[in-house]
Amino acid sequence: MVTTRKLGFPPVDLSEHERDLVRSVRSFARARNFPPSAASPTRGGFSREFSTELAERGWVGMTIPLQYGGTQRSTVERILVVSELLAAGAPLGAHWTADRQTAPSLLINGPESLRQLLLPRIAAGSCLIAGGFSEPDSGSDLASVRTRARRADGGWRITGRKIWTTDADQADYIEVLCRTSDGERKHEGLSLIVVPMDAPGIEVHPIEGMDGERHFNEVILDEVFARDDWLIGTPGAGWEQLTAELALERAGPERYLTTMPMFEAFVDSRRLAPDPGQAWELIGRVVSQQIGLREMTLSIARLVDDGGSPVAEAAMAKDLGTELEQLLVDELWPYRAEPLAPGPGGDRFHEFLDINRLRSPVFTTAGGTNEVLRLLVGRQLREWSEGRRAWALSSEVAETVATVAEDLLEHGTGSVPRDALDAHSVGFAGRLAGEGFLGVGIPDELGGGGGTLDDILDVIAAAAYSGVSLPAIEGPLTAGWIAAQAGIHLDWLTEPAVFGGVLDSAELSVDSDLSGLRLNGPGEIPWAHEGTPVVFVSGADAGPVTVTVVPAGALAGTAGATIAGEPVLREAHLGGMAASRVGRIETRLAEVMGELRLRAALGRSVALAAAIQRTAELGIGYAYQREQFGQPIARFQAVQTHLVRVACEAQRVAVAVDAARKRASTGILDAATTIGAARVLAGDAAISAARTIHQVHGAIGVTMEYPLQRLSRRLWAWSLEDGGTASWARELGQAACARGAWGLITGAD
Secondary structure, three states: OOOOOOOOOOOOOOOHHHHHHHHHHHHHHHOOOOOOOOOOHHHOOOOHHHHHHHHHOOOOOOOOOHHHOOOOOOHHHHHHHHHHHHHOOOOOOOOHHHHHHHHHHHHHHOOHHHHHHHHHHHHOOOOOEEEEOOOOOOOOOHHHOOOEEEEEOOEEEEEEEEOOOOOOOOOOEEEEEEEOOOOOOOOOOEEEEEEEOOOOOEEEEEEOOOOOOOOEEEEEEEEEEEEHHHEOOOOOEHHHHHHHHHHHHHOOOHHHHOOHHHHHHHHHHHHHOOOHHHHHHHHHHHHHHHHHHHHHHHHHHHHHHOOOOOHHHHHHHHHHHHHHHHHHHHHHHHHHHOOOOOOHHHHHHHHHHHHHHHHHHHHOOOOOOHHHHHHHHHOOHHHHHHOHHHHHOOOHHHHHHHHHHHHHOOOOOOOOOOOOOOHHHHHHHHHHHHOOHHHEOOOHHHOOOEOOHHHHHHHHHHHHHHOOOOOOHHHHHHHHHHHHHOOOOOOOOOOOOEEEEEEOOOOOOOOOEOOOOOEEOOOOEEOOOOOOOEEEEEOOOOOOEEEEEEOHHHEEEEEEEOOOOOEEEEEEEEOOOEOOEEEEEOOOHHHHHHHHHHHHHHHHHHHHHHHHHHHHHHHHHHHHHOEEOOEEHHHOHHHHHHHHHHHHHHHHHHHHHHHHHHHHOOOOHHHHHHHHHHHHHHHHHHHHHHHHHHHHHHHHHHOOOOOHHHHHHHHHHHOOOOOOHHHHHHHHHHHHHHHOHHHHHHHOO
16 A cells, blocks of 8 residues: 655654764865855855865765766765855855756656766766756746747757756756646646757856846757757656756755855854844854754755655745745844954955845745745645644653543633633643653652653643643653652652752751742742642752752742743742752752753753644644635635744744754753754744734634633743743854854754
8 A cells, every 4th residue: 555655854863974974074164264255155156176176075976876977875965965065155056956956857767868978977076057947937837938849850949038047157058947748737748858058049148136246047049959868757747857856956955054154154253242142042043943954954855865755845944944044144134233353254254244135035036935835835734734643642641641631621621811720730730640640751669650751751742732731841850850860759649749949058958947948040930839849959069969859838939820820839938847858969060950951941842842733733724614705714825824834833843852852862961952942943933833823713713712722821831931932042042152053053963
């Protein structure tokens, strides 16, 4: 039985061989100081000599088999090499289109004579092929091309006009999309034919851009003869072939890395800035998006290696990537007037910024405008949304938790006034605790139910997807972990604890009087309510950490609730009772708090991601059910564009969270950058997704009986939890300034 793969991005692990390749290319590329270039700004510049040098190292034509002169490497390996070169600003324009698009198409479609003619030259870095696709009246609607090829003795005669053909004035060949027959539908009867640029009848007229450069060209073909064996594949198959080629074009790292040299120059220029920290949050948000896009690109490449044709995935990645590049130029443009200390670092940033400022309008139109690509993704929206439950509830544990939550909410979604407790969530927490789900991940001998970190995260995802709250982040993920580290036994069936923060005392004992001790922090303890023991830590910079379990009666403060209806104890302080249980950990307090903070951020990212998926799913489902003017509102382009945007952001968050979970399974601290990026992406997407889906729902989305309000209230509340999105972005931005942006982004691998 043939099964259809659903739209999605499987997580990718790099092999040690692939990591070695990255290190080798980085060493080569970073030994050069490539100057800013407007010769081919979206490809780092133009140099036939450099293309030949890369080919000699086996880094051009990497996916071409050995028999045709290539190195027979994988698509993932090619993406890794290209990413390193683009990030370094290397000039790749002279071999770009031939290597990226034409070679893979020839390998799949033939003919053999054209393979033998062109592939060795492409692998040698000495073949520049221009893509003759767009026409004056076609734009993104390539199926409407008018260029026609008619049969002639031994081949074809081609007549027509092509426009926006990059580097046609320097090309050796042009790949022409033309009509070889007429069909009932306009995309039928199209073919791809390769023609030498010195063939009689070809005229090239450069088109000068507003930056003064001449990348674009108009190409006129007047009865140009093309031999039979210059046609790729079979006559009439051009549309399918071009669609596959465009997937390779749209999904590559060039859709988000062509501005990386500018971004790195900006990060480096912070050493010359009067207030370096002012830009940390912006830098951290860009780093987070780059990490998410890198994960998406590598996932697409792996799918291609496995024989897939991820056209919709490529459109998603291209939409997000090119929008990032365009918005990045907008965000950095005000810094053009910033008074930097004199030096080459500032000059380099300014030159990159000027080049990209003039080039930025092209980012979201090249390879198909983002608006058109959103229509392409829109055709698979329903299928995508139907798969989100399987993503959020990927285990038996998660399915069970979701079933309990759905049973609890069966008789109404429930709503509560602002500052009031959500009885559904409190009751849900009590029921799950009694069934052992709040002891998951904690050893049996310490009162838990056993299991792994993934099991805890599955519980968190299931609750969030269902629109209920659960003290699993505050409980087993943080309080349970720190208590287990100290060897403290807690009965998680009857007294699930929560984490309270840091006390101002360095040492405590079981009979320590807690009166007068202060809580170092904001004085708020989530989910601390009647009957809940609270776990605190204390200690000095050097020496062991004390872990203290404080009985519920020892806490005082003002009971309240968050905007999501979750209990919180504000202005928390300790009364005169003694600690009930105390343990020690032979680790410095800063290290313990670092791990606790990362665990909480990972859990919050998972919760946000699951709620975002469900929010998108609700919006898409509603848009296909709600009719106006005789059709579902999902059919209206404006609505569909909004929904696709939410789906793209939700998918990027899911990819980042998958990567963070996978890397955290072998060590939380090793996954710090990935967790931080996932937390930033999830926090930002939470706000935009809720806003957009409420717009789609209209009035019904804010009413008590509709489940959207439960999800949006949680998305808004959770975006501020566990450090908050802005704080994590600033932290990543500071790290990028200290370690280098590209090293931080790829270090997440």
